Amino acid sequence: AATDHNVDNTTAILREWLKNVQNLYHDVEWRPMEDPQSYPEEIGPKHWPSSRFTHVMKLRQAALRAAREKWSDYILFIDADNLLTNPQTLNLMIAENKTLVAPMLESRSLYSNFWCGITPQATPSLCLQGYYKRTLDYPLIREWKRTGCFAVPMIHSTFLIDLRKEASTKLMFYPPHQDYTWSFDDIMVFAFSSRQAGIQMFICNREHYGFLPMPLKSHQTLQEETENFVHTLIEAMMGLLEKSGSGLPFLPHSQAERLMSFSSTQIFMINLKRRKDRRDRMLRTLYEQEIAVKIVEAVDGKALNTSQLKALSIDMLPGYRDPYSSRPLTRGEIGCFLSHYYIWKEVRGL
Structure with a gap:
């Protein structure tokens, strides 16, 4: 690390x-x-001057060298802001039996950790050799309209190298290949190294593996990066909680240090006591957004009976039908109304 x-x-x-x-x-x-x-040379924390690319490439090369010296069978590279939510990702990538393979990661746009095309030659006025090229295949793979493991010219951010394969000995992050003339960028340098070694890169989308944040521009701030990552984290967390029903491990911080209530006097979170999964999910989401709340146990419509409703003087409006489903109010909807009503009474001091 x-x-x-x-x-x-x-x-x-x-x-x-x-x-x-x-x-x-x-x-x-x-x-x-x-x-x-x-x-x-940097103009801000999100700016990547050539010295930063060089430093990252040297770190990755050091990791690759260490793995080879330890006679490791595989090495998995993961960017710190990539979130793997499928616990079988490593086993699944190993099972593909490829020298260089990546699990397709999701973002809130079409952005992912692979390219389907690279500009083949320099554009005279722009010198855009080796850059991203739009293709018809990319959205088909990214949106799971075509599933499998596909040969692509670029994978990055999270990928597995099979060090048992003889061809992998030719892979290098640094220094750049002697014939390298593309723009000085770590992922492009490595893609060129793979090409020169005769190693095909593969991207797999057979399953959902995880998430990565949208890349920021060089002028953007750390605060913007924080907001960007929290959005990604919440997306990943929701998917994992829905699949496993368990929370994600996270570092213990003092609630008093992290959480705030904005300009509001109090923020309420209504939750059914029997729906612990939803409570945990919401509390984790609010925690990541640094929002402090007061938990209010919802009135459970399943526990309401006719005598309780009469005691509360709750009567259905004569002839009322739900405008969307053309049915009377359900006990669950009445419980929801009462939950909000009791909060209103507390706010009013009644």
């Missing part, structure tokens, strides 16, 4: 994460670097 050039608390978060999970790993190498906090 390597971290450097930080102006936030990334190092502390990684250190706490390692403290909690390093016992799950055979070996952990920890490489924190507190200074410098930025690159000399």
Whole structure:
């Protein structure tokens, strides 16, 4: 685990994460670097000057070299902001039996961790050699209209290398291949290395594997990156909770330190006591958005009976029918109304 050039608390978060999970790993190498906090040429924390690309490529090359020296069978590269929600992702990628393969990751747009096309030659006025090229195949794969494992010219962010394959010995992140003339970019340098080694890249979308955030522009801020990542995290978390019914591990922070109520005096969250799964999901979502709430147990419509409704002086409007389904109010809808009514009474101090 390597971290450097930080102006936030990334190092502390990684250190706490390692403290909690390093016992799950055979070996952990920890490489924190507190200074410098930025690159000399950068115009902001989201700007990638050539020195930043070089540094990242050297780190990946060091990881690849270490894996080879340990006689590892595989090495899985995952960007820190990529979220794998399918616990079988590693096994599934190994089962594909490819030298270089990636699980297709989702975002809130068509963006993903692969390209279906690369510009074949430099555009005279722009020199856009080796850049992303739009193809008809890309949306078909990205939207699961075509499923399988597909040969593509570029995978990035999260991918698996099978080090048992002889061809993998020719792969390098750094230095760039001697014939490399494309733009200086880490994923393009590696794609060229793969091509020169005669290794085909593959993207797999047989299942849903996880999520990645949208890339930001060089002028954008860390606050924008935080908001972008929280959106991705909530999407990933919702999918995982729905599948497993369990929460995601997260670092313990003081609620008082993280949570706020904006300008509101109080925010209420209504929840049926018997729906613990929804409560956990909402609390985790609100936690990630740093919103403090008061939990109010909802009135359970299934527990309401006629005598209770009469005691509360609740009567159905004569002839009322739901405008969408043409039916009378259900007990669940009455319970929902009462839940809001009791909050209103509390707010009014009644």
